[in-house]
Amino acid sequence: MSTQSSRFAARLMVAPSVALLLIWMIVPLAMTLYYSFRLYRLLSPDRTGWVGFNNYLWFFNSPDFWLALFNTLALVGGVLVITVTLGILIALLIDQPVKGQGFLRILVIAPFFVMPPVAASIWENLFMHPQNGLFSAVARGFGAQPILFLEQYPMWSVIGIVSWEWLPFATLILLTALQSLSSEQLEAAEMDGAGAFARFRYIILPHLTRAITVVILIQTIFLLGIFGEIFTTTQGGPGSASTTLPYMIFKQAIAAKDIGRAAAGGIIAVILANIVAYFLMRGLGRNLNS
Amino acid sequence: MARALSPRRQLVTTLAAWTVALLIFFPVLWMILTSFKTEASAVAMPPQFLSADWTLENYAEVWARSDYPRFFWNSVVIAVGSTLLGLLVAIPSAWAMAFVPGQRTRDLLMWMLSTKMMPAVAVMVPLYLIFQRLGLLDSRIGLVIVLMLMNLPIIVWMLYTYFKEIPGEILEAARMDGASLWNEIVHVLTPMALPGIASTMLLNIILAWNEAFWTIVLTTTKAAPLSAFIASFSAPQGLFYAKLSAASAMAILPILILGWFSQKQLVRGLTFGAVK
Amino acid sequence: MGKIQLTKVRKAFGEVDVIPGIDLTIEDGEFVVFVGPSGCGKSTLLRLIAGLEDTTSGTIEIDGKDATNLPPAKRGLAMVFQSYALYPHMTVRKNIAFPLKMAGMDRAEQDRRVERAAKVLNLTNYLDRRPGQLSGGQRQRVAIGRAIVREPAAFLFDEPLSNLDAALRVGMRQEISELHQSLKTTMIYVTHDQVEAMTMADKIVVLNAGRIEQVGAPLELYNHPRNLFVAGFIGSxxxxxxxxxxxxxxxxxxxxxxxxxxxxxxxxxxxxxxxxxxxxxxxxxxxxxxxxxxxxxxxxxxxxxxxxxxxxxxxxxxxxxxxxxxxxx
The missing domain is CATH 2.40.50.140 (Nucleic acid-binding proteins)
Incomplete structure (x- = not known):
């Protein structure tokens, strides 16, 4: 539905953003690929050379790597499950005619404005701290031993913190979608004899499909790179218990100062991200098209 | 889908909704409360919800110990600058994708989005070296460029979905009325899409403000924004809770207030225009 | 002036020939209606004349000049769209003045023309409202106003009445006919409604599957349909x-x-x-x-x-x- 000149103009106008993103993607990626086959340690800058796949093999032979891989997927999966489930429930609750709905939204949206280092430090110090945290105070109030969140359940704690940060996003998208559902549809279902659960299952949930898709897509993009929360709280520990792939790469680059290995890890992370992206786009692309 | 409920049920749902909302908000509230306590009452057991001795001391001390205005100004410049630059690049692209769609428009959008899946850590070293070579380390312009590139796919996608809501006939009418492409975008498309553009802008300012990886990796002092400011506070463990809370509050309050004031546009923006 | 001549005009979308080849002459001052069932190519043909689509081959001449590759703005035609396509962020006055502003006309002349058009179309009291505050019929009139201020060589109407209710449609039909009587400018009007075609046209072009089935005055088509398709399509x-x-x-x-x-x-x-x-x-x-x-x-x-x-x-x-x-x- 267009003329040749407008198609030409269109190509011209898409060009800058495509070119910029191509450079932004390819240049660092090519450099990372190059370093990943090199010996490059900041501590011994004289020894350099090609090392083939050694940097990659180091990762695959490290037990930490498989744990980190698992942790990365657990973080993404865990946060998605928690935020989508809670998001649906909270959206259903807020969508009811409750008093002060506008102010409720302001409260619920707040965590979204909190930058990750601050969020992590609030939770670490004010809540999860074994001596001074609010949780330990509550536990002691009940006469129980305080739970050592970051020591005993580091991964769960990180998942919890990140879920808190992303819950507003999920809730508000789902709430917006819910509000666009026509009440006539629900009333028709009620006339057809559908109970509350059946209405949720057959009317509300299908209506939310698109919104849930958007939540999963956007959150996955951000969750795959989660770094600051772990850096601030557990530093990947204890041991490697809460080390994710990004954090493991970070440790190689900053602590071990082994740029070659960090680069190999980076390439592995990019491949992982592409695998996730592939399945995500394949599974969800359909929902977005309509 | 609001329907009338019996007064009893309405009371129950109102209470439940408020409880949930307050629980979600509580960590922020607790942090703000703590920032006004003395260090002693901040760690008192049992915890004091409201402190007996209110104080602004913590804010004064944080202010004195660091150059807060500089961090704040850097945050503003980086967040607003990267967003405006992003809009400048993205508006023409989104126009093209929305109104002159090709068979590969969808793939192109998905590809753009997928560039965001590349973990920042993975390309940290190369980017650091490039920045070193170009002399962009610890410069605001460098961060503006990086954050613009990071958020560009999101800006394009959001604008695309907003633009698609505008009927193509109106742009054709402008073309019939003798408008050039430039006039079509400036006089017709942009004003019509203004709410969407505002939402996009807000969301991206917030994303850029809260970005805490590149802003820390690529800066040291001169260009460091508030994310680096807060990182510098939590790193040495010598700091106490009340002061940490005060510093945290100072880092997030500007954007929290902006977000609350523009809540309506923001919620629209949050849905990435993909949910109606 | 507004004589439009189509010679072997062909339009293909990819492999599909939407319009396999059309020859048609529209005389200056004529009211021509393109009519046919949906998907017959009548809107595409109008958009080809407007310049909103490229012709695959063939030529379009306007007043003897080849306009085949001219951009829409350079053809001197005005169009009224099905959805009216008013600019929602501009007042009625600014909507009507927009083509004049794009042409770089001075403000005083713009105002004069807008006032004149508003008077003709009974819009004088609505000039400072926005399209959102107008009824369907008023919006239609604004769209027409935006077209007439340019004093175009020809008007193109793309199913302009299909969004109006039945009673309003009859009224607007008469208004458009009267407009044609007073302006005496060429008008090309696309519709799927044969009643509109019969009542308004000087000349009807019946289209089917991208081909012209018959061209003629309304009563000629009614009395002497050339084939079964026209015979079945005209008359109710x-x-x-x-x-x-x-x-x-x-x-x-x-x-x-x-x-x-x-x-x-x-x-x-x-x-x-x-x-x-x-x-x-x-x-x-x-x-x-x-x-x-x-x-x-x-x-x-x-x-x-x-x-x-x-x-x-x-x-x-x-x-x-x-x-x-x-x-x-």
């Missing part, structure tokens, strides 16, 4: 078609007779009344006639035939004859 209710033995009697493969050309009373055909619709002025009867099939009959309002009645019918007007290819004999 639809013409009755009869094949077989009855047609053979008239030396034709198919004969057609309009519902208003069948009289109830004595006659050669006998049948049972099925559905009957009494409108007061007329009665439409569906009559199942043995050996012929169901005929639609338009009878005077006082005919009181009801479901199940047996009646006799007689042809009382022209019988159209068609050969095996569907062409009129």
């Amino acid at each position: 209710p639809k013409m009755n078609f009869i094949e077989g033995a009855e047609a053979a009697k008239h030396d034709a493969h198919t004969i057609g007779i309009r519902p208003e050309h069948i009289a109830v009373g004595d006659g050669p055909w006998e049948g049972v009344v099925g559905l009957s619709e009494h409108l007061g002025s007329d009665s439409f009867l569906k009559v199942a006639v043995e050996g012929i099939g169901t005929l639609t009959v338009r009878a005077p309002g006082e005919v009181a035939a009801r479901h199940g009645d047996r009646i006799r019918l007689a042809p009382a007007g022209k019988i159209h004859r068609f050969d095996t290819n569907g062409l009129a004999i």
Whole structure:
């Protein structure tokens, strides 16, 4: 539905953003690929050379790597499950005619404005701290031993913190979608004899499909790179218990100062991200098209 | 889908909704409360919800110990600058994708989005070296460029979905009325899409403000924004809770207030225009 | 001036020929209506003339000048869209003035022209409102206003009345006709509604599957349809078609007779009344006639035939004859 000149103009106008993103993607990626086959340690800058796949093999032979891989997927999966489930429930609750709905939204949206280092430090110090945290105070109030969140359940704690940060996003998208559902549809279902659960299952949930898709897509993009929360709280520990792939790469680059290995890890992370992206786009692309 | 409920049920749902909302908000509230306590009452057991001795001391001390205005100004410049630059690049692209769609428009959008899946850590070293070579380390312009590139796919996608809501006939009418492409975008498309553009802008300012990886990796002092400011506070463990809370509050309050004031546009923006 | 000449105009979307090749001349000052069922290519043809689509091959001349590759703005044509396509963020005044502003006209002249157009279209009191605050009919008038201030060589209308309710549609139809009477500018009007075509056009172009089936004045098409398609498309209710033995009697493969050309009373055909619709002025009867099939009959309002009645019918007007290819004999 267009003329040749407008198609030409269109190509011209898409060009800058495509070119910029191509450079932004390819240049660092090519450099990372190059370093990943090199010996490059900041501590011994004289020894350099090609090392083939050694940097990659180091990762695959490290037990930490498989744990980190698992942790990365657990973080993404865990946060998605928690935020989508809670998001649906909270959206259903807020969508009811409750008093002060506008102010409720302001409260619920707040965590979204909190930058990750601050969020992590609030939770670490004010809540999860074994001596001074609010949780330990509550536990002691009940006469129980305080739970050592970051020591005993580091991964769960990180998942919890990140879920808190992303819950507003999920809730508000789902709430917006819910509000666009026509009440006539629900009333028709009620006339057809559908109970509350059946209405949720057959009317509300299908209506939310698109919104849930958007939540999963956007959150996955951000969750795959989660770094600051772990850096601030557990530093990947204890041991490697809460080390994710990004954090493991970070440790190689900053602590071990082994740029070659960090680069190999980076390439592995990019491949992982592409695998996730592939399945995500394949599974969800359909929902977005309509 | 609001329907009338019996007064009893309405009371129950109102209470439940408020409880949930307050629980979600509580960590922020607790942090703000703590920032006004003395260090002693901040760690008192049992915890004091409201402190007996209110104080602004913590804010004064944080202010004195660091150059807060500089961090704040850097945050503003980086967040607003990267967003405006992003809009400048993205508006023409989104126009093209929305109104002159090709068979590969969808793939192109998905590809753009997928560039965001590349973990920042993975390309940290190369980017650091490039920045070193170009002399962009610890410069605001460098961060503006990086954050613009990071958020560009999101800006394009959001604008695309907003633009698609505008009927193509109106742009054709402008073309019939003798408008050039430039006039079509400036006089017709942009004003019509203004709410969407505002939402996009807000969301991206917030994303850029809260970005805490590149802003820390690529800066040291001169260009460091508030994310680096807060990182510098939590790193040495010598700091106490009340002061940490005060510093945290100072880092997030500007954007929290902006977000609350523009809540309506923001919620629209949050849905990435993909949910109606 | 506004003479438009299409020569072998072809439009293909990918592999599909939407318009295989059209030759058409539209004279200056004519009111031409493109009519046809949806998907017949009438809107595409209009958009080709407007310049909103590229022609695949062939030429479009406007006032003797080749305009095939000119951008829309340079063709000197104005268009009224189906959705009106008003700029929602501008007042009515700014909407109407927009093409003048784009042409770089000075403010005083812009104002003068807008005021004049507003007066003609009864919009003077609404000039400072926005489109969102207007009714459907008023929006339609603003769209027309935006078109007339430019004093274009020709107006293009793309199903402009289809978003209005029935009563308003009749009114707007008359207004557009009156506008044409007073401006005497070429108008090309696209519609799927044959009533609009019959009532407004100087010349009707009947399109089907991207081809011109017939071009002619309304009554010419009504009285002398060139083929079965035109015969069936023009006129309401639809013409009755009869094949077989009855047609053979008239030396034709198919004969057609309009519902208003069948009289109830004595006659050669006998049948049972099925559905009957009494409108007061007329009665439409569906009559199942043995050996012929169901005929639609338009009878005077006082005919009181009801479901199940047996009646006799007689042809009382022209019988159209068609050969095996569907062409009129």
